[in-house]
Amino acid sequence: MNFPKILRDHSNINIYLDEKELVNLNSQLTLKQRATLITEKHFIKVGISTGREFFNSLFNEMNIDKTLKCSMVTTPKLLDFFHNEECIILIFEKIEGITLGSHRNDFTLQLDIAFNELFNVIKNIAEIKNYPKNIDVLNRDMKAANYFEKIYKRLDMETRGALECLIGKLHQNPYLVFSHGDLIPTNIIKTKRSYYIIDWEWASLRPSTYDAALFILFSSCPLDGVRKIEKLFRYWDPMELYRDAIIISAREIKNWLDVKDSTIKEKYIKIWLKTLKKATRWLMSH
Ligand SMILES: Nc1ncnc2c1ncn2[C@@H]1O[C@H](COP(=O)(O)OP(=O)(O)O)[C@@H](O)[C@H]1O
Ligand SMILES: [Mg+2]
Structure with a gap:
């Protein structure tokens, strides 16, 4: 072309x-x-x-x-x-500022940030009401079933059993809101005055916890992120956060399995498998 x-x-x-x-x-x-x-x-x-x-x-x-x-x-x-x-x-x-992260899979923040301010931005995203009528809507159970089919061979017995049990219960009356959908640190530019949110390609309606869960999982190693989800309990429903953590980690495993000729893919598959295990374990015990 x-x-x-x-x-x-x-x-x-x-x-x-x-x-x-x-x-x-x-x-x-x-x-x-x-x-x-x-x-x-x-x-x-x-x-x-x-x-x-x-x-x-x-x-x-x-x-x-x-x-x-x-x-x-x-x-x-x-x-x-x-x-x-x-x-x-x-x-x-062009925005003159610095992104909070330098690469998608760095799992670190390269700037000090005020988490509260950022959580307010996430809440403001969820407040957006005048979205297009034909906007996509995430259904966690449908997504999880779809990912499960593609990743189940890689799951240990415990996680496989837990997921089989949880699918069908992940999307019970979630509070659906407008969501960015890919709120990783490289999609946030910090300037002196503001946090600019960029890269709205995957914006759609999702459970109100999704953007916060995704940000936390990608802003430190996802395994720590699962622990850090507790930091969000003051602001969002814990069960809902963990349900999103399941969707996000299952999706990452599926996406990495699809990557061809990569020497690093096994490293990331392992990280997300452990993350998925922790999130399913948490939900099964609560
Ligand atoms: N408006 C902007 N001003 C300055 N830099 C930007 C702007 N939009 C994006 N960038 C930079 O380009 C990178 C990629 O842009 P992004 O829209 O996130 O595309 P991609 O879909 O490739 O992630 C961002 O992580 C950021 O570093
Ligand atoms: Mg981006």
Whole structure:
């Protein structure tokens, strides 16, 4: 695919990208179905339609923008966007700040943060009401059943039995709210004045505990995270937090099992298997 040609077809694109930047995005897209670039003033995200899942998620991020604009949550402005059947391009204002984490699987925070302030941001996300009508809704039991089928061979007897028993009881009248869905430390930019929440591709309706559980699991080693969930008991329902911890760890195991040719995947599968075991154990004993 001649990617720069697609970009040039959009007459306005030269406002945002010079020739070198176009070439940079193009070379990323020869290897992957998506590309990102930080320029002097902008953050640019591109997806091409051969990577369906990411293409759709960028549409979700574009569609959610109106909802976010009228919320209490601080997010970068979506300045412009272009799309056709082949590609979608989102142009955001660039935020001068530092992300709370440096890589998805670092499980550390590179900045000191006031947890209370961040928990308030998470509560503000949950307060958002004017989301699109056709927004996705997470059903924990359906997700867990789907992941279980793919990961059960890797589970020890105890965890397998516990999950079999819990599936069907994970989604009993949860309080569903608007949720970011991927609130890992690299998706939060801290500036002097605020926490900017970025990367809304997976925003949908989820149990009100989901974003908090996910943030805690990814902000320290997930195993410690399971212990740290106790820190959240003052703010959220413990049972609900652990139910989300199950969904999140089962999903991570499934995703790592799907990764091909990786020397590190076993390390992460092990971490998440232990996390899943702890979360199921906690729920079985409460
Ligand atoms: N508006 C922005 N301003 C500055 N940096 C950004 C902005 N948006 C994203 N980034 C940086 O780019 C990284 C990837 O962006 P993100 O939207 O999270 O895409 P991905 O889906 O690849 O995770 C972020 O972790 C952050 O470091
Ligand atoms: Mg991200």
